[in-house]
Amino acid sequence: MKFIVVANWKMNPSSFREAKVLLEATRKAAESARHASVIVAPPAIFLRDLKKGYKGKKISFALQSAHFEAGGAYTGEISLAQGKDAGATYAIIGHAERRAAGESNEDTRKKVAAALAENITPILCVGETKRSNSGEYFGFIKEQLHAGLADLSGTALGRIIISYEPIWAIGGEKTMSPRDMHEMAIFIRKSAIEMHGDKGMGIKIIYGGAATESNAAQMLREGDVNGLLVGHVSVNAERFASLLQAIEGAV
Numbered sequence: 001m002k003f004i005v006v007a008n009w010k011m012n013p014s015s016f017r018e019a020k021v022l023l024e025a026t027r028k029a030a031e032s033a034r035h036a037s038v039i040v041a042p043p044a045i046f047l048r049d050l051k052k053g054y055k056g057k058k059i060s061f062a063l064q065s066a067h068f069e070a071g072g073a074y075t076g077e078i079s080l081a082q083g084k085d086a087g088a089t090y091a092i093i094g095h096a097e098r099r100a101a102g103e104s105n106e107d108t109r110k111k112v113a114a115a116l117a118e119n120i121t122p123i124l125c126v127g128e129t130k131r132s133n134s135g136e137y138f139g140f141i142k143e144q145l146h147a148g149l150a151d152l153s154g155t156a157l158g159r160i161i162i163s164y165e166p167i168w169a170i171g172g173e174k175t176m177s178p179r180d181m182h183e184m185a186i187f188i189r190k191s192a193i194e195m196h197g198d199k200g201m202g203i204k205i206i207y208g209g210a211a212t213e214s215n216a217a218q219m220l221r222e223g224d225v226n227g228l229l230v231g232h233v234s235v236n237a238e239r240f241a242s243l244l245q246a247i248e249g250a251v
């Protein structure tokens with residue numbers, strides 16, 4: 001059994017030299033982590049050279065974001081085909097920070113379809129900004145899922161990863177409670193089943209938001225998830241190595 005661990009470097013580090021050093025440390029840590037498949041999402045500008053210099057087998061690469069169109073007048077954007085050409089086999093879609101910058105549910109729907117067409121595995125992010133006791137966030141998550149998964153066939157569900165990321169937890173040191181994650185995982189599967197029948201049962205779900213070396217094992221044991229999407233801890237080589245080690249203890 002292998003957990004998926006996505007290292008989302010976001011807009012870090014500031015130079016290619018540092019990115020190489022970080023990838024080398026990540027490679028070493030990933031190689032001794034028998035129960036983790038590591039996916040590194042570096043800034044796109046570093047992707048091709050990092051991939052070229054990487055000699056191992058354990059790490060795959062992801063785009064942090066991509067446009068759904070194959071080409072055209074979209075200044076500053078990157079297409080999925082370009083990402084693939086540079087070495088990406090995964091793409092993060094609908095990350096909270098991209099949604100905050102204007103990415104819509106409709107965009108995520110097109111991006112998921114475009115990624116699958118390029119044979120890139122979409123990592124579709126969903127998550128609410130805040131929670132209250134009335135549970136209205138379930139409706140919000142359902143809407144995000146219904147949009148993002150609308151164009152899929154049931155069989156394509158096996159080729160997609162859902163990353164549940166409560167926005168209120170991102171950037172901190174404390175995840176949501178694994179029990180609440182477990183509840184959310186059941187809800188996500190139920191929504192996928194509603195849309196695509198029994199195949200929805202097997203959909204892969206990971207958790208993102210303040211995953212650290214201290215809480216990773218508990219989240220994986222109790223949260224009913226197949227892995228983690230890690231932000232700030234993934235750009236700290238020592239902490240990320242400890243997180244991967246902690247996962248070994250969760251198996």
Ligand code: 13P
Nearest residue numbers: 170171208209210231232
């Ligand atoms: P942090 O791990 O820094 O909270 O970021 C996680 C994240 O952005 C989830 O996508």
